[in-house]
Amino acid sequence: AESMWKNCTFSQYPRPDIQPKNNTDVPKLKDIRIMGYTLQTKYYRFAEWLGFDTNTSKPDWSNVYARELYDLEKDVEENNNVADEPQYQLIIKNLT
């Protein structure tokens, strides 16, 4: 059953701004401008921080503030974000 099961989990977290501020941790709904979507697979955790419209609850996929990619086979502690490294661009394309 596990081999036929879903192969990732999804989580998300909102932010009021790209820089840490006093309300970064718990922004009120009216202050949310960015949403970080993350998916966890067996081998990677990928996160994309996107512009976000709270009226529609939809991200702007063309407005990417930042990306994170952790290669869990080499870096299970998620210490090294490799999202900008050329050899991982195909992985990111597949995950997005």
Next chain:
Amino acid sequence: EGRPNVLFLVVDDLRPELGCYGSPVITPNIDQLAIQSIRFTNAHAQQALCAPSRASFLTSRRPDTTKVYDLDTYWRNAGGNFTTLPQYFKENGYFTASMGKVFHNGTASNETDDYPYSWSVPAYHPSTTKYKRKKVCLSPDGTRHEYLLCPVDVSQQPEGTLPDIQLADNAISMIRNMSSGLKSTNASSHLPFFLGLGFYKPHVPFKFPKEFLSLYPIETIKMATNKNLPASLPDVAFETYSSLREREDIAALNLSFPYGPMPDKYHLLIRQHYYAAVSYVDAMIGRVLNALEQSSLADNTIIVLIGDHGWQLGEHSEFAKFSNYALATRVPLLIHVPPLLKTSFYQKKLTTFHFQDVFQNMPQQTEGSGKVSNAFVELVDIFPTIVDLAGLPSVSECPSVSHEIQLCTEGTSLLPLIKPVSAG
């Protein structure tokens, strides 16, 4: 008649820092439950904040559907009039009751914990929760402060108790009453129950009976192996652990904003106090489970234990939740299927919940015991899973837009993962 009860245990800010998950933290009562449960090793919350996570798993919808991202929004006003997990049981003939923090209390649950929609009776809140932000932590000079690190002499606290002690007391009382009711000849008291228990610790402040700190001598506490801020972490991904900084003892450190770092001494103290708070909650859960067994209800009660999200204990120079790191989203998930259910793992009666008192008899570690699933699961999966286990009509999958649909799931029933384990 014959339908299983449900005991739904939610622990605030509990990451899988439990003996049954390989942690050195002393949690014999939860470990005992794990031995008789399926332990999911890859379970993740949908948002690492109390109100959004709870609204999500209790409606089985993701935050973009509930539209609950903060601590103030009520999903029925924002996302839709969604049926909740306890509401579904109530509508199917169950007696449902909430104690403590099941829904996020306050405006996020309409100031009522979603009563009367979700619950048969008004939610119970321990009277001592009102001291959460009060100056009740004793300093060496005898004055009282609002500290993060707050081991206490319970007898010296207001009302001589603490919220999780009151919560366990009240739950035990209700369990005994339910047991008495089931044995009575009064037909109306024969309803099966769905009891939601929301424990308050190890959420900050770390206020717990001080004897639990003695389980963790500070010289035995280890630093996080990756305590430094990763150079490649985007600014937007960093959380500033504001809920710690606002306490007097941490504020006095004058930490640089936003990146700190936390001094090593406090890094260790925070880990020590988190561990002690987890052991304290473990003891309260042990008392409740013991009452369930003594009331002869354990063999017909589905038990689910989860953390609402994880917590960072100094890894990546971060503390608290508020992020997308796996440490913030990953949670413990135990599902105990009682012997009387056809999907049970057991051929005979095995449910035993003897209270494990860590101050009387240090328990053995139990990592690796019990059934394990390494499948990827999400907290939105819990609703359809419990429904299937209890034998209620299954919940259908939500379409891509579901704001007008009261009952559906954005998760997946875990029953296919449970059945093969049961067969094995």
